[in-house]
Amino acid sequence: MSMAAAALSEHLGPIVGPEQIITNSEHLRGYRVSGETPKALVRPGSDQEVAEIVRFAATERLTLLPTGAGTKRAMHVPAARFDVAIEMVRLDRVVAYDPDDLTLSVEAGVSLSRLAAVLAEHRQFLPLAVPFMHRATVGGTIASGVDSPLRQFYGTARDYVLGMEFVTGDGQVAKSGGRVVKNVSGYDLHKLMIGSFGSLGVITKVNFRTFPMAASIGAFIAFFRSVRDAARMRDRIAESPLRPLTLEVLSPLATELLFGDRATGVESGPRLIDTPSKAHWALLVSFAGSGRVRERYERDLRALADAGASAVLEENTTSAVLARVREFSPIALESSPGAVILRLTVLPGEIAEALDDLARLAGKQELPWAAMARGVGVIYLALLPTAQDGEVRSRVGRAIDDLFDAFRPRQGSLTLAWCADAWKQAMSPRKTTRNDLEQMRKIKRAFDPTRVFASDPLGAWV
Amino acid sequence: MDPRLLHDLERLLGSEGVLYKPEDLLLYEYDGSVEVARPDCVVFPTGTAEVVEIVRLAARHRVPLVGRGAGTGLSGGALAREGGIVTSFARMNGILQIDVKNQRARVQPGVVNLDLSLAVRHAGLHFAPDPSSQKACTIGGNVSENSGGPHTLAYGVTTNHVLALEVVLPSGEVIELGSAAVDPPGYDLTGVFVGSEGTFGLVTEITVRLTRLPEAVKTLLAVYDLVDDATQTVAEITARGITPAACEMMDGWTIRAVEEYVHAGFPLDAAAVLLMEVDGLREVVEAEAQAVAEVCQMHHARSVRLARDDAERDLLWKGRKNAFGAAGRVSPSYYTQDGVIPRTKLPATLRQIGEIGRKYNLAIGNVFHAGDGNLHPIILFDERNKQQFRDAVAAADEIIAFCIAAGGSITGEHGVGMEKDRLMPLLFTEADLDLMKRVRAVFNPTGLLNPGKIFPTTKGCGEIYVRPQPAQAVPSP
Numbered sequence: 001m002s003m004a005a006a007a008l009s010e011h012l013g014p015i016v017g018p019e020q021i022i023t024n025s026e027h028l029r030g031y032r033v034s035g036e037t038p039k040a041l042v043r044p045g046s047d048q049e050v051a052e053i054v055r056f057a058a059t060e061r062l063t064l065l066p067t068g069a070g071t072k073r074a075m076h077v078p079a080a081r082f083d084v085a086i087e088m089v090r091l092d093r094v095v096a097y098d099p100d101d102l103t104l105s106v107e108a109g110v111s112l113s114r115l116a117a118v119l120a121e122h123r124q125f126l127p128l129a130v131p132f133m134h135r136a137t138v139g140g141t142i143a144s145g146v147d148s149p150l151r152q153f154y155g156t157a158r159d160y161v162l163g164m165e166f167v168t169g170d171g172q173v174a175k176s177g178g179r180v181v182k183n184v185s186g187y188d189l190h191k192l193m194i195g196s197f198g199s200l201g202v203i204t205k206v207n208f209r210t211f212p213m214a215a216s217i218g219a220f221i222a223f224f225r226s227v228r229d230a231a232r233m234r235d236r237i238a239e240s241p242l243r244p245l246t247l248e249v250l251s252p253l254a255t256e257l258l259f260g261d262r263a264t265g266v267e268s269g270p271r272l273i274d275t276p277s278k279a280h281w282a283l284l285v286s287f288a289g290s291g292r293v294r295e296r297y298e299r300d301l302r303a304l305a306d307a308g309a310s311a312v313l314e315e316n317t318t319s320a321v322l323a324r325v326r327e328f329s330p331i332a333l334e335s336s337p338g339a340v341i342l343r344l345t346v347l348p349g350e351i352a353e354a355l356d357d358l359a360r361l362a363g364k365q366e367l368p369w370a371a372m373a374r375g376v377g378v379i380y381l382a383l384l385p386t387a388q389d390g391e392v393r394s395r396v397g398r399a400i401d402d403l404f405d406a407f408r409p410r411q412g413s414l415t416l417a418w419c420a421d422a423w424k425q426a427m428s429p430r431k432t433t434r435n436d437l438e439q440m441r442k443i444k445r446a447f448d449p450t451r452v453f454a455s456d457p458l459g460a461w462v
Numbered sequence: 463m464d465p466r467l468l469h470d471l472e473r474l475l476g477s478e479g480v481l482y483k484p485e486d487l488l489l490y491e492y493d494g495s496v497e498v499a500r501p502d503c504v505v506f507p508t509g510t511a512e513v514v515e516i517v518r519l520a521a522r523h524r525v526p527l528v529g530r531g532a533g534t535g536l537s538g539g540a541l542a543r544e545g546g547i548v549t550s551f552a553r554m555n556g557i558l559q560i561d562v563k564n565q566r567a568r569v570q571p572g573v574v575n576l577d578l579s580l581a582v583r584h585a586g587l588h589f590a591p592d593p594s595s596q597k598a599c600t601i602g603g604n605v606s607e608n609s610g611g612p613h614t615l616a617y618g619v620t621t622n623h624v625l626a627l628e629v630v631l632p633s634g635e636v637i638e639l640g641s642a643a644v645d646p647p648g649y650d651l652t653g654v655f656v657g658s659e660g661t662f663g664l665v666t667e668i669t670v671r672l673t674r675l676p677e678a679v680k681t682l683l684a685v686y687d688l689v690d691d692a693t694q695t696v697a698e699i700t701a702r703g704i705t706p707a708a709c710e711m712m713d714g715w716t717i718r719a720v721e722e723y724v725h726a727g728f729p730l731d732a733a734a735v736l737l738m739e740v741d742g743l744r745e746v747v748e749a750e751a752q753a754v755a756e757v758c759q760m761h762h763a764r765s766v767r768l769a770r771d772d773a774e775r776d777l778l779w780k781g782r783k784n785a786f787g788a789a790g791r792v793s794p795s796y797y798t799q800d801g802v803i804p805r806t807k808l809p810a811t812l813r814q815i816g817e818i819g820r821k822y823n824l825a826i827g828n829v830f831h832a833g834d835g836n837l838h839p840i841i842l843f844d845e846r847n848k849q850q851f852r853d854a855v856a857a858a859d860e861i862i863a864f865c866i867a868a869g870g871s872i873t874g875e876h877g878v879g880m881e882k883d884r885l886m887p888l889l890f891t892e893a894d895l896d897l898m899k900r901v902r903a904v905f906n907p908t909g910l911l912n913p914g915k916i917f918p919t920t921k922g923c924g925e926i927y928v929r930p931q932p933a934q935a936v937p938s939p
Contacts, residue, residue: 191653212703241677349563412643446900
């Protein structure tokens with residue numbers, strides 16, 4: 001059943017107030033996801049209002065898509081047609097922040113940048129250095145499960161989200177976990193919400209463990225003629241007593257995109273890093289500590305880099321460099337209108353083999369590509385076609401097919417992470433060998449029995 | 463129990479793989495808690511295929527099924543509350559694969575926690591979660607309870623180290639959750655499975671992350687004349703942004719009990735000690751140890767002792783890890799709680815526990831993970847004295863109520879099990895619990911797997927709860 005925009009406005013008005021509903025089609029075009037434009041946008045001001053909206057939608061068989069700042073609309077998540085976008089930006093309270101306990105409770109619509117400022121007053125932070133950092137909200141970041149280079153040291157959201165509140169598909173406000181750093185009461189349902197893309201519920205509040213800021217940070221970059229040599233250094237660091245904050249292997253084009261003359265989407269200024277040539281792979285590692293600790297890292301890393309050219313980066317440069325690493329996906333998307341970013345996970349010791357395969361398959365279709373591999377075994381591969389005609393598009397399609405074929409037998413996974421709308425519509429579901437898909441579908445039904453939430457991350461597979 | 467079921471189980475596992483005589487079942491009535499429940503039989507599968515058959519037989523006969531590791535749990539998680547079959551994983555104790563390059567290990571659930579760390583030590587690795595019972599407890603049990611331990615302050619609890627599981631569902635279906643590579647696609651089923659207290663499925667294989675051993679470790683013992691000074695030290699260390707690898711506290715009563723038992727050199731007249739450890743790069747450890755010692759002194763520590771060598775370090779830890787055993791030596795029975803509070807509330811909470819002890823005229827020792835606010839008050843009682851037993855339970859409930867009021871939790875690492883199920887409504891609404899039950903039903907729709915756990919069996923709280931009386935002195939965990 002479908003409801004006209006005017007009728008939607010009439011029903012949702014009493015819940016949130018008429019000024020919090022937008023049905024202007026011009027405005028709504030900005031909320032398009034995968035070619036679908038909502039009929040209305042509603043901005044709830046509390047979890048109770050979210051619950052009422054969900055109950056109304058469930059009764060009227062309307063579908064919903066929660067949204068924060070809208071920075072992830074280019075992410076590839078299969079979604080059904082949706083009627084109403086729920087914009088969460090009015091849930092923007094820092095509910096509780098106890099710096100001495102290193103715990104924080106915030107509503108989903110709080111932006112990460114505002115949160116960073118609040119935490120910085122107490123020299124604390126969240127290790128969520130994620131794409132579109134300056135605009136992204138807490139809710140969108142957690143719901144999309146985007147990762148941060150700082151995971152090398154701090155782990156991912158699943159390691160420092162202590163609890164959550166959310167509205168499930170039956171319009172109930174539910175919670176799990178708590179606000180203390182150690183807690184095993186009840187099931188960790190909030191772990192299901194991380195990376196669920198709003199398919200299980202609307203996240204309204206997230207409790208975090210916060211972290212003290214390091215007194216000072218530094219970084220080290222080494223250049224290598226081959227991916228094998230770069231990956232070998234990753235392995236050596238993993239075998240060493242060093243505990244870096246971040247560790248990324250960058251392909252030649254990735255280094256160029258992030259730090260070279262072609263660098264886009266970042267403030268202009270002098271080159272951050274001088275690369276020995278445009279053909280070199282780079283390994284970038286950052287670390288915390290002052291004085292003797294820094295010296296130790298620098299000395300050990302130089303030794304581990306062996307004969308490769310290398311440079312130590314100062315604190316200011318380190319922050320700027322890490323900001324660009326964080327924004328790899330946005331920068332890659334901006335560099336080519338036909339950009340497609342694939343995300344692979346592999347065992348950390350198999351990064352070199354995986355990157356070799358990627359290079360070969362992208363090269364076979366004569367497509368420019370840039371890759372960034374995190375030391376824990378997550379690889380972002382950006383295919384960056386220079387044109388957008390049909391012939392190029394079919395080459396990109398073939399490259400994606402080849403990649404899926406090549407990586408299916410491996411341990412790990414391959415997903416299409418970011419791409420233009422046209423690509424999303426062209427992507428058909430892939431076969432999966434996972435045998436827990438049925439349980440995942442049942443989880444969806446347990447949280448959202450009438451399928452009121454439109455996004456369907458499981459729809460990428462058959 | 464239906465003799466035909468027993469017959470089928472014996473045919474499957476051999477007569478040595480099934481226990482059903484009352485005298486053989488006695489041990490399986492207990493875990494490390496004060497709870498008691500007798501199973502109808504205990505079975506000992508040797509592999510996943512046998513587990514599948516056991517699960518199918520249980521389903522066919524509609525008999526409850528409960529998984530069990532070493533039985534060191536502290537909330538009755540591995541007890542057959544409604545009778546039925548206890549599946550012991552004692553014979554599924556193989557380390558299947560050690561992958562040094564990728565820092566992974568694949569193990570069967572019956573592998574003893576410490577044995578895995580010992581098996582990978584040659585490669586400079588260890589399995590980081592280290593419950594006090596790590597010499598006995600199994601990794602399968604750790605997964606079910608999401609166990610912690612002293613070093614989880616810096617290293618995280620079990621869930622932070624589990625990447626993938628092979629699981630037999632109550633339907634007999636075998637599924638794999640997660641993957642050895644990070645970030646498996648789809649919903650984080652591994653994340654919700656760890657800590658589900660054996661109510662989702664029987665875990666038959668576990669893939670864990672191995673952690674590099676630190677280059678340097680310094681262990682400090684700070685001695686205090688006032689409990690408040692010790693708790694203030696912990697709050698200050700946290701506030702300064704120092705994350706020690708471990709930060710444990712024992713109060714005077716516990717110190718004396720432990721010292722008599724272990725002879726670790728704890729001062730008998732102290733009000734409290736803090737046992738703290740910093741680890742990592744040599745340069746980091748030196749700076750942090752110095753900073754920690756400074757904070758201790760600022761808060762009037764009588765002395766701060768640095769363990770000179772591994773032997774002294776091991777001795778101090780032996781004292782801490784045997785605190786519960788020490789309590790068992792001085793009291794016929796004791797009851798350990800597992801409340802969590804925000805770390806800044808430590809001083810007030812310890813004062814409150816002291817008040818509660820005086821109110822009920824019960825000795826309460828305190829030994830706990832101070833760094834993450836996870837309390838383990840040890841309430842001593844004599845179970846032959848019925849009034850004292852009731853008082854111990856009432857005192858425990860008052861402590862938990864205080865933890866909840868302080869913004870904390872009813873359990874930090876021991877689990878809800880059959881011990882704290884009635885407390886769940888104090889933390890969770892009916893909607894929260896209903897959703898949790900729906901998730902349980904995804905895996906365990908008939909509810910035959912580990913029934914009577916986590917969720918309150920009676921509606922509403924505040925009723926008088928009469929705990930089953932232990933038949934004998936409670937074994938120490």
